[in-house]
Amino acid sequence: MNFLMMCGVTNDVIKKIIENNNDSIILNAEWNIENVVSSIEYFKSIGIENIDDILINRFDIFLRGREKLKKKIDSLKDIDFINSINLDIKNINLLD
Numbered sequence: 001m002n003f004l005m006m007c008g009v010t011n012d013v014i015k016k017i018i019e020n021n022n023d024s025i026i027l028n029a030e031w032n033i034e035n036v037v038s039s040i041e042y043f044k045s046i047g048i049e050n051i052d053d054i055l056i057n058r059f060d061i062f063l064r065g066r067e068k069l070k071k072k073i074d075s076l077k078d079i080d081f082i083n084s085i086n087l088d089i090k091n092i093n094l095l096d
Contacts, residue, residue, distance in 0.1 A: 001026065003033050007040045009055065016056045025060050035065035042066040046078065049086045058092050069095070 001014050009017075018026060029036050039062040043051050054061060061069070072095055073081055084091040 001029065003037065004040075004055075007037055009040075009052070013052045013055060017059050020056050021059045025063070028063055029059065032063055032065075036062045038066035039064060039069055042069055046073070047082050047086070050089055053089045054085075054092055057089060061092060061095055064095075 001018065004014055004017075005011075040051060040055075043054070048054070076094055081091070081094060084094070
């Protein structure tokens with residue numbers, strides 16, 4: 001999970017990600033580094049502010065990759081979705 005550091009994720013957050021997510025999600029992330037990194041970069045680029053909380057609580061979201069996330073967020077009227085995520089992390093469930 002050290003690859004997350006190149007995205008600005010701290011060691012403390014990485015530890016919490018590992019604690020809060022099952023082994024299969026963590027292993028999947030190791031196999032799909034490109035998807036995870038592109039997803040984090042995409043979230044940063046559109047103004048999602050609470051990325052660390054999403055990483056810790058819904059790391060599976062980042063396994064989808066930038067293109068799948070962009071397509072889904074575009075369908076949700078992206079600015080409204082972004083604002084709702086920044087207000088309450090629970091709104092990330094709209095991506096399911």
